Every structure is written in structure tokens, then in C-alpha cells.
Amino acid sequence: MAFQKRDLLFVSLIVVVLGIFIAISGEEKTTRVPYDDLHKKFYPIIKEDGKKAGEKFCGECHNPDGVPFAADHPPKFRCLFCHKLEEGK
Ligand code: HEC
Ligand code: HEC
Incomplete structure (x- = not known):
């Protein structure tokens, strides 16, 4: 049975969906x-x-003279977009 173009599309779809899933859970x-x-x-x-x-x-x-950021900290405007509050508090 030949490997068909359709199979390749199916595999790429899975890869894309997994990629998005990992990206979202990483952010959380x-x-x-x-x-x-x-x-x-x-x-x-x-x-x-x-x-x-x-x-x-x-x-x-949270500034260089207080609690400094790690050198690889992403751009820091809008802290709370990335750092959520503890749940249920
Ligand atoms: C009064 C000083 C102070 C203020 C104001 C403050 N922080 Fe902090 N923050 C600290 C100190 C000290 C630490 C490190 C010790 C700790 O984890 O409590 C810290 C740690 C953190 C951490 C990392 C926790 C961890 O588990 O590594 C995050 C995220 C954070 N702060 C976010 C914020 C955000 C967002 C704000 C504004 C709403 C804020 N902080 C305001 C002093 C402060
Ligand atoms: C674009 C998303 C984003 C924004 C905006 C952001 N952070 Fe972070 N922050 C991260 C990531 C990712 C890490 C490293 C992984 C982790 O600790 O969760 C981190 C780590 C931290 C830490 C742990 C110590 C360190 O530097 O590794 C503190 C404290 C912190 N951030 C505070 C802040 C404060 C205060 C602001 C606003 C001035 C802010 N962050 C804005 C994504 C963000």
C-alpha cells in the first residue's frame, strides 16, 4: 500500500494540533x-x-535594584497577562 498524499496531510494536521496544544499549556x-x-x-x-x-x-x-528579572525574562509590560493570580484566592 503506497503512502498517499492524504496520509501526509493527516499527519501534518496532527502535528499542528499537538503544537498548538503544547504552546497553550506552556503558557498556562x-x-x-x-x-x-x-x-x-x-x-x-x-x-x-x-x-x-x-x-x-x-x-x-520588581526592578533591577529590587527583585531583578532573569536575563531571559520576556518583555515585561502587562505582568498579569502572563502571570495569573492563584486560583480560588
Ligand atoms: C513589596 C514588593 C513586591 C511587590 C510590590 C510585588 N512583588 Fe512580586 N515578588 C517580590 C519578591 C521579594 C519576590 C520573591 C519572593 C517570593 O516569591 O515571594 C516576588 C516574586 C514574584 C513572582 C515569582 C514567584 C515565584 O514563584 O517565583 C511573581 C510572578 C511576582 N512576584 C509577580 C508580581 C506581580 C505581578 C506584582 C504586581 C501585581 C508583584 N509581583 C509585586 C516582591 C514584590
Ligand atoms: C509575556 C509574558 C510575561 C510578562 C508580560 C511578564 N512575565 Fe514575568 N515571567 C514570564 C515567564 C515566561 C517567566 C519564566 C518562567 C516562569 O517563571 O514562569 C517569568 C518569570 C518571572 C519571575 C520569576 C523570576 C524570573 O525572573 O525568572 C518574576 C518575579 C516575574 N516574572 C515577574 C514579572 C513582573 C513583575 C512582570 C511585569 C512588570 C512580568 N513578570 C511580566 C512571562 C512574563
Whole structure:
């Protein structure tokens, strides 16, 4: 039985779907904003006034003189698009 063009298309479709799946689940794994003494107080602000209102405070500590970022940290505007809150808090 010959390997048909149709089979190749089917295989590529699986590869694409798997790729998207892995990309999405990878994003979900980004560290969440810890629910600790330092970050707890931002939870209500973020919930009531939105992400943008909460993010204003992050840079007070997360800067080169405070808690520096890893050299390979992605572009950092809008922290909360990537760093979600802990669930159920
Ligand atoms: C485009 C997505 C994205 C944005 C925006 C973003 N981060 Fe990150 N951050 C990551 C990823 C990915 C990592 C490394 C993997 C991990 O820890 O989940 C990371 C890691 C971190 C870490 C762990 C220490 C480190 O540097 O490895 C801290 C703290 C952090 N980010 C804080 C912030 C703050 C504060 C902001 C906003 C000023 C921000 N991040 C914006 C994606 C993002
Ligand atoms: C009062 C100082 C301070 C402020 C403000 C602050 N952080 Fe942090 N953050 C820290 C310190 C210190 C750590 C490292 C110790 C720890 O994990 O609590 C940290 C760690 C983190 C981590 C990594 C946790 C981990 O498991 O590695 C993330 C993500 C993070 N902060 C996000 C944020 C975001 C988003 C904001 C703004 C809403 C913010 N932080 C505001 C001090 C602060």
C-alpha cells in the first residue's frame, strides 16, 4: 500500500494540533503571582479595579535594584497577562 498524499496531510494536521496544544499549556505554566504577604494585598485591587490598576505596583519591587528579572525574562509590560493570580484566592 503506497503512502498517499492524504496520509501526509493527516499527519501534518496532527502535528499542528499537538503544537498548538503544547504552546497553550506552556503558557498556562507561567508562575502565578504568589499569594503571600508581599502580593496578597494586590489580589483585591486586581479583582475590583482590574489588571492595569494592580500592575502599577509591581515595578516598586520588581526592578533591577529590587527583585531583578532573569536575563531571559520576556518583555515585561502587562505582568498579569502572563502571570495569573492563584486560583480560588
Ligand atoms: C509575556 C509574558 C510575561 C510578562 C508580560 C511578564 N512575565 Fe514575568 N515571567 C514570564 C515567564 C515566561 C517567566 C519564566 C518562567 C516562569 O517563571 O514562569 C517569568 C518569570 C518571572 C519571575 C520569576 C523570576 C524570573 O525572573 O525568572 C518574576 C518575579 C516575574 N516574572 C515577574 C514579572 C513582573 C513583575 C512582570 C511585569 C512588570 C512580568 N513578570 C511580566 C512571562 C512574563
Ligand atoms: C513589596 C514588593 C513586591 C511587590 C510590590 C510585588 N512583588 Fe512580586 N515578588 C517580590 C519578591 C521579594 C519576590 C520573591 C519572593 C517570593 O516569591 O515571594 C516576588 C516574586 C514574584 C513572582 C515569582 C514567584 C515565584 O514563584 O517565583 C511573581 C510572578 C511576582 N512576584 C509577580 C508580581 C506581580 C505581578 C506584582 C504586581 C501585581 C508583584 N509581583 C509585586 C516582591 C514584590
